[in-house]
Amino acid sequence: MWIKPVAGKEFLPNKPVKKFLKDQMFRNFIHPWASWTEIPQADRDVWFKEFLGEFSWLPVDLVDLKRAYSFKASKLMSDRFYKLRVGVGKKNWIQDEVKAQLFERWATDEKFIKKREQNKLNRARMDGPSYAGGCIPFSEHKRKIADKGEVPADTIHWAAFEQTHPKEIEGEKCWINAKSQQCAETYQQLTQERDSQIENDPTSSYADNESLFIQAAGGFDKKGRVFGMGASAGELKSSMKRSSGSIGSVAPDDKRVKTLEAKVKEQEAQMKEQGKMILEMRELLNSLMKDKGTRLPPDGDGDADGDPAQTAAV
Structure with missing residues (x-):
């Protein structure tokens, strides 16, 4: 099966890669490693070579493949550790002896305790969950929308955001949190102002929908991320840097x-x-x-x- 890395954080397609990583971790997690970086580099290299042998890929993507593999494996470990601590999800992926050693580390390691408390504060500041797309990554939602070809290219991010950030309360659809609602309302206001500008002066330059969404979401943060875009933000930022034209100013469309x-x-x-x-x-x-x-x-x-x-x- 052919795979392609996306922004060094995701894969297309995503599902078979995720299944492979889960199986690989189940076979190889034989020590109480508390994080991906604690696993010896030699072991990680062997696992990565096994991964490369499982799929087909382009040589030009090798560096991004390594980056995306490490990112996904690290995230998978973190997710499994969290479910293990709160008592949900499958527990047979780890040996009982190794699990007991991990719990002992989590209870006594000052570094881990400090990080855990900081993560609690961070989650509290985020105003609850911020994603309702389930286990499917944002990039996969975006790809499916693009494949249908029902929306303009510069509105695909917005269409995916509408799919992955709502929730239902007593049968009524609403945004998953206050930040998502503010982002959506700001984006709609910006697009209305832009459309009014086009109507009054069709010959002037104007911001495309993608640029307006980034503006509504608060722009890129220090790590190159944009709220509501997932790993797609990194790919978008790279394409913007490669573009010779001014970002947000587009030529006349139809x-x-x-x-x-x-x-x-x-x-x-x-x-x-x-x-x-x-x-x-x-x-x-x-x-x-x-x-x-x-x-x-x-x-x-x-x-x-x-x-x-x-x-x-x-």
Whole structure:
């Protein structure tokens, strides 16, 4: 099976990679390692080579494959440790003796205790859960939306955000937390202001939907992440750096072109109507002046001072 790393944090497809990592950890977790980095580098290298032999991949992706593999394996360990401590999930992936040694470390290791308390504070500041996409990563939601081809390319992140950040309370759909709600409301306000700008001046440059979403989410943080984008933010930031044009300013798209064409046609129709009215008024004036023995000069004629010359009727 062919796989591709995404932003050094995810894989496409994700499900078979995740299954392989779970099986690999089940076979090899024979010591009370408290984190991915505690596992000897030699062991991690052997596991990675086994991973490379399981899938097909492009040589150009090797560095990103290693980075994404380490990230996913580390996250899987953290998730399993958390479920082990709170007593949920499968417990047969770890030997009883190793599990007992881990619990002893967690209860006595000052470094771990300090980190655990800090994580509690961090979760409290996050205003509860911030993702409702289940075990499917944000990048996979985004890929499925893109494959359907039902939304413009620069709105795929927003469409995926709408799928992964709502919840239901008593049958009513709402945003999963206050931060998600604020992000959504800000994005909708920014897009409305942008659309109004296009309507008033179709020829001006404007921000695309992706840039507006990043702005609504608070921009990139120090680690290059954007709220609501998952690992996709890293890929997006890289593509922005490679782009030679200005970020957020895009060339006219079909919508702008159609709006501009409509305005041109409207102005042409108005000018045509004005020309018709001028001809009708000219004919009427000629008719009235003919009765008085005068007539209007032809278009463009005049005396040296620029005043219209009147000629006597024959």
